[in-house]
Amino acid sequence: MRGKITLGLLFLMACTSLKKVPDLGGLRWSLVQLQNEKLDSSPVYVQFDTSAHRFSGNAGCNKVSGNYTATVKTLTFEEVISTRMACVDTRANERESQLLRLLNNHTYAYDINGATLQLKDSGKVILQFKGF
Template sequence: MLTIKPYIMFSRLVVIFLVLLANTCSRNKATQQQITSIQQKRWSLTEMEGQKLTNSPVWLEFDATARRFNGNGGCNKVAGEYELTGNEITFKKVISTRMACIDAASNERESALLRMLNDRTYTVRMEEQQLQFRDSGRVALQFTGKTKVKNTK
């Protein structure tokens, strides 16, 4: 019968624990970088469900301290809560004003956006000026970031 000496088994457990701890720490570090990056920009929608958008009036901004977002859905102001954990973002309690859009296409795009944000979780992929929300590996929403202009009141 094969026996493993207790100190060998203990050593292996310590190594496994240290590897898991290192992975957790690096994941938290990435989250802090994402939080900093996500809140410093105004994110303009450039793609929605595979459809490229040019000159889209849709944008979002994130407040990491309050864990809230706000923006423009195209016709109406939008806002809500979000939680960024690791590489996942969850949107909650999404609200908007209720003015009608001038054209039907804008109205449908805004309604689809609100459905896509309300009580949904996405995998986040962020690279420099690009923010993607992915669902099952496909890009659901893609944004381009521009540094926010601070009010000088």
């Protein structure tokens, strides 16, 4: 009986370790939702370099980049930096500042469903991207 339990536990552990981290690379992820605000034709996007564990993109007015770590369940953004060009559009500037605050040193639960990437905090969608 003890051998069956051990074998069962080993099988369960093997199945759990078979879950793969979804591949975030190869797509440009365009921001379509920032907290509760839906965005139409937003210039904001991120791309993931899966081999270097870095991301880069456009935060609206400025370029953005940083490190990221992905597990099966979480996506963590670290050391987020951006250029500092002036942004004439006040609303775009506010949106960009909000995005940078939401990304910098933050861990999200995430879901990828087809070409949709959702970053969630406490079960609530904070950022949603469409992949192209």
